[in-house]
Amino acid sequence: MNRKQARILVFTLALMVLGASQALGQVIYDSTIKPLPGNLPSVGAEAFAFNEFGDGVTFAGTSRNLVSVTVTLSSFACQSGNWFSGNCVTTPGATFSIPLTFNIYNAGSPLPGSPIATRTQNISVPYRPSADNTNCTGADAGKWFDAASGLCFNGQAVNVTLDFSSLNVLLPNSVVYGVVYNTTHFGPAPIGEGAACVGSSAGCPYDALNIGLAPVVTVGTKPFFNTVYQNSPVAAEYCDNGLAGTGTFRLDSPTSACWAGLVPAARFLAANTPLTKDNCKNGGWQTVTTASGDPFSNQGQCIQYFNTGK
Numbered sequence: 001m002n003r004k005q006a007r008i009l010v011f012t013l014a015l016m017v018l019g020a021s022q023a024l025g026q027v028i029y030d031s032t033i034k035p036l037p038g039n040l041p042s043v044g045a046e047a048f049a050f051n052e053f054g055d056g057v058t059f060a061g062t063s064r065n066l067v068s069v070t071v072t073l074s075s076f077a078c079q080s081g082n083w084f085s086g087n088c089v090t091t092p093g094a095t096f097s098i099p100l101t102f103n104i105y106n107a108g109s110p111l112p113g114s115p116i117a118t119r120t121q122n123i124s125v126p127y128r129p130s131a132d133n134t135n136c137t138g139a140d141a142g143k144w145f146d147a148a149s150g151l152c153f154n155g156q157a158v159n160v161t162l163d164f165s166s167l168n169v170l171l172p173n174s175v176v177y178g179v180v181y182n183t184t185h186f187g188p189a190p191i192g193e194g195a196a197c198v199g200s201s202a203g204c205p206y207d208a209l210n211i212g213l214a215p216v217v218t219v220g221t222k223p224f225f226n227t228v229y230q231n232s233p234v235a236a237e238y239c240d241n242g243l244a245g246t247g248t249f250r251l252d253s254p255t256s257a258c259w260a261g262l263v264p265a266a267r268f269l270a271a272n273t274p275l276t277k278d279n280c281k282n283g284g285w286q287t288v289t290t291a292s293g294d295p296f297s298n299q300g301q302c303i304q305y306f307n308t309g310k
Helices: 003-010 299-308
Strands: 026-030 042-044 052-058 065-075 095-106 115-126 144-146 151-153 156-163 174-180 209-214 229-231 266-271
Touching (some): 042 065, 052 266, 115 156
Antiparallel strands (some): 026 266, 065 156, 065 209, 065 266, 095 115, 095 174, 144 151
């Protein structure tokens, strides 16, 4: 295990999706995990000193009218106390809000191509649950308990979905994407140390927000294996120790493979143009989904969803 992977493993809700429209869509790229686990390995803007983080992807299928993008995040934030000090306390259901930006560029290496689209959306992120001193003890002390898996975690995985349906984005077959949000010291417009939360017992929740990393791509492909795109002003955060430059959103040293087995978790949903309920017929229901990426059980359910949105 190399230094980058070791650091990421140290940072190892409810599903939050926008209300589905009546649009149908196809999942054309997916590296998210279903069902969503309690947490994933992750990297955060504050902890890993980046201003933008993403990947290069190639889409499956033929649908290219972008409907939505889902990103898996990992929340280590507590309402009081901290995940790293073992005294996290959170009121069940409590959330914090943060603007999240998703940028899409034409494919390019080592730099992405020209911008295609950008979407900034205020998202509500859950604070991770309180420390469970009954089920999480010993080496797991201070973590929260995930009853579904019987495991204890420091952070909590959450899916957030950004709606692109009104932007009329027609995707090419391959793109580079980047996720952006501001923290105390990083992002395009760092919030700074003057925020009230800096002096609180829990610190600022956005500083404890990470981007989840999955092990594999299940729909579509990655043109550059074992690497990511990132923009960091800190040379040591790059696999090549900044040899190819810092402060630029670029491919992170594809020859070093230091991101092996770690894929930013994202899902792209796109629609055909035009799209009607006829797309449900002749087996089409097996290849289209709801606007939030859920599959259909049969043709009738697909047609009903198109007619009613349910």
